[in-house]
């Protein structure tokens with residue numbers, strides 16, 4: 001395994017550990033062939049030129065090589081194979097093979113950006129970077145509570161934003177946009193980096209919003225690869241105080257960068273975390289288009305969770321807006337890959353993640369996936385508050401009726417994410433015993449091969465296999481222009497997964513009988 005002074009983004013990427021946060025992007029980010037954000041070839045070359053050590057000369061990045069060849073080979077990593085890169089335009093993601101997205105060079109605030117030492121201290125999946133416990137302890141030393149699942153905290157709540165139009169516009173109870181808008185209105189920040197719909201080579205991207213209206217334009221969850229490279233660059237070059245909204249690994253990346261970079265330390269004053277199940281690739285949108293029978297190039301916009309107050313909140317509806325202004329939609333549970341737990345299109349780094357609730361964030365938000373809240377289509381948040389300043393603002397807004405929140409304990413919050421914690425704690429312990437990577441991740445969960453019932457082990461293995469193969473099958477379906485190749489495979493995989501996970505179907509009943517006999 002490379003040492004901290006030789007670790008490069010190529011090592012992390014080749015090990016299937018790159019979530020695509022963009023923290024290392026000295027020369028931009030790019031799409032890989034499976035529709036995931038990765039450091040661009042120019043960024044990889046930038047690091048390798050300074051530290052040619054870990055990448056053998058025969059695999060050193062070449063401008064005309066496919067990206068996977070530049071990274072070396074790791075068969076665990078969906079984006080990285082030893083097969084040739086696609087040549088057909090139909091298989092390319094926008095920007096893939098056309099060089100980096102032009103995010104420009106990073107200014108030089110740390111003194112040694114782009115070096116292995118800085119990278120090893122700031123990549124969220126670097127084995128030598130500080131972990132979530134250490135980062136949260138440094139940021140919230142006086143937090144009165146600690147829970148092994150939620151981290152350090154001041155208070156926990158369930159509820160929603162009462163002040164219009166946050167709940168109506170949000171995916172859940174509208175609390176993320178409400179807190180962001182409240183920070184802006186109270187003058188504590190000048191802008192919020194969050195994810196909004198985009199045009200061009202991406203359906204969504206990070207932007208810094210500076211007005212309440214702009215914040216609301218970004219409301220809703222986007223299960224789509226995005227990266228921080230451009231907004232970090234903007235924050236470095238534009239004085240001000242900023243909040244960043246992000247999934248846990250992005251919040252960790254920013255926390256690590258903030259420790260190394262005095263400019264980011266001073267300017268990024270607030271971190272708003274989203275709970276996270278896993279990240280999907282952009283190929284998920286291809287799959288929506290195939291299953292809704294529309295050409296992918298006709299899709300102008302995507303909504304992953306169309307809100308309907310008259311239906312349960314957990315009945316997700318995928319909604320596509322087409323270039324001609326018409327729309328198509330379908331409930332996730334009718335889709336071949338619409339079972340979130342099955343892991344279709346999951347980034348391989350998520351298999352090595354142990355933070356469900358963004359433990360380094362000042363405040364974290366999720367969905368209240370327990371009854372009666374999950375049946376309430378208007379959407380309900382769970383909220384973990386870690387910063388005393390935000391705790392005070394939330395308490396004041398509860399008192400004056402702008403928020404409708406009820407205090408709950410740590411068990412309540414953890415129960416809303418029961419499946420996420422199983423996958424990221426028990427499942428992670430098991431995966432760490434059999435998923436071999438060039439860079440071995442260092443987690444807060446110890447590897448453990450024993451103590452997992454056979455059915456659980458089978459579920460973890462099936463989920464990992466579905467994640468791995470979904471990238472490849474969709475890629476092949478794209479390349480061959482044969483969507484049924486993917487959708488038939490996906491339906492068969494879903495059948496097996498649901499038989500194992502929910503004892504559904506003939507196979508499920510048979511497996512249940514077998515387990516009964518064994519038991």
Ligand SMILES: Cc1cc2nc3c(=O)[nH]c(=O)nc-3n(C[C@H](O)[C@H](O)[C@H](O)COP(=O)(O)OP(=O)(O)OC[C@H]3O[C@@H](n4cnc5c(N)ncnc54)[C@H](O)[C@@H]3O)c2cc1C
Pocket residue numbers: 166169170171172173174175176177178194195196218219220221222223224226245246247274275276277278279280365366367368369379381417420
């Ligand atoms: C990939 C992903 C996985 C998630 N997994 C879970 C889960 O397992 N369990 C759970 O309870 N909740 C999960 N969430 C969070 C959940 O979907 C809601 O975002 C959260 O409950 C906040 O809802 P809200 O109504 O308060 O937010 P809103 O008011 O709708 O605001 C959402 C904010 O998040 C920003 N945003 C949207 N997508 C992203 C993104 N990809 N990266 C960074 N910022 C983004 C938006 O720009 C907006 O500012 C996930 C979110 C994402 C993006």
Ligand code: SF4
Pocket residue numbers: 009012013017018019020021022023024025038039122123124125253
């Ligand atoms: S810093 Fe982010 S983009 Fe760079 S290698 Fe690590 S996870 Fe990937």
Ligand code: SF4
Pocket residue numbers: 019247248249250276277278279347349350351353354355
């Ligand atoms: S599961 Fe973990 S690694 Fe994957 S996107 Fe979510 S926070 Fe990041």
